[in-house]
Amino acid sequence: MTILEKIIADKRKEVALKKQLIPTRQLEQSVLFERETRSLAKALREGSGIIAEHKRRSPSKSVINNSLSVQDVALGYETASASGMSVLTDGKYFGGSLDDLLLARAATTFPLLRKEFIVDEYQILEAKAHGADAILLIAASLTRKEIEDFSAFAKALHLDVLCESHNKEELLKSIVPNVDMLGINNRNLKTFEVSIEISKDLVSLIPNDFVKVSESGISSVSAIKELQPYGFEGFLIGENFMKTDDPGASAKEFIEQL
Ligand SMILES: O=P(O)(O)OC[C@@H](O)[C@@H](O)c1c[nH]c2ccccc12
Numbered sequence: 632m633t634i635l636e637k638i639i640a641d642k643r644k645e646v647a648l649k650k651q652l653i654p655t656r657q658l659e660q661s662v663l664f665e666r667e668t669r670s671l672a673k674a675l676r677e678g679s680g681i682i683a684e685h686k687r688r689s690p691s692k693s694v695i696n697n698s699l700s701v702q703d704v705a706l707g708y709e710t711a712s713a714s715g716m717s718v719l720t721d722g723k724y725f726g727g728s729l730d731d732l733l734l735a736r737a738a739t740t741f742p743l744l745r746k747e748f749i750v751d752e753y754q755i756l757e758a759k760a761h762g763a764d765a766i767l768l769i770a771a772s773l774t775r776k777e778i779e780d781f782s783a784f785a786k787a788l789h790l791d792v793l794c795e796s797h798n799k800e801e802l803l804k805s806i807v808p809n810v811d812m813l814g815i816n817n818r819n820l821k822t823f824e825v826s827i828e829i830s831k832d833l834v835s836l837i838p839n840d841f842v843k844v845s846e847s848g849i850s851s852v853s854a855i856k857e858l859q860p861y862g863f864e865g866f867l868i869g870e871n872f873m874k875t876d877d878p879g880a881s882a883k884e885f886i887e888q889l
Contacts, residue, residue, distance in 0.1 A: 684869030687726035707879010736762025770801035782809035
């Protein structure tokens, strides 16, 4: 079993339990359900293109940073002119939570992406109820039908959809009308190997009406400069900022060089 399969198996159990405890109607009654969302795809096209991530730990790196408050990180990223923020909400493998999303929302107004292993529409309602503007779908663990259904469900809630893939087969499966952004994950979620060459190799398969996003393993401004001519307009960066004492200040310094 790969780590991704293990995460997904755990996630299915977690969602089944949560569904019993918090009914969807309770999520729909949340104050944030009424909030007007902001488009992450549009923000990427109009701004710096950086999606800065809050990530305490990961299966590949163990602890990255455990001593910061998510509100401070969120405000720092917004002040740095990141186009949006990715908030990891998985607890078991990434040390995140839906409370992190809620606190990031309370601290900022820029677009927030719920970074989660989505296996059920219920999690999309949770995203909306906790202040997200966009959701992530991971093609490696979804069928084309699920990508179609989940993205249509998200759109109906006015949430943008970033669908990520790591190879040709996953990418072709992700080209569905309700997806706004197609992400290429430079990290193989099965082996953790990272290379930005993956982004360059796959980008030509992405039709023009999708915002192209390169994800993971980006640690220098020169990597961005290398990727931009290939048509990438979004760049998802986590560890490079989170490993420092002040991720917001690191993001600011980075974005000023773009
Ligand atoms: O920390 P990095 O290498 O900059 O990567 C950020 C982000 O791309 C990565 O956390 C990520 C991309 N897709 C994911 C799916 C699940 C969990 C995490 C991820």
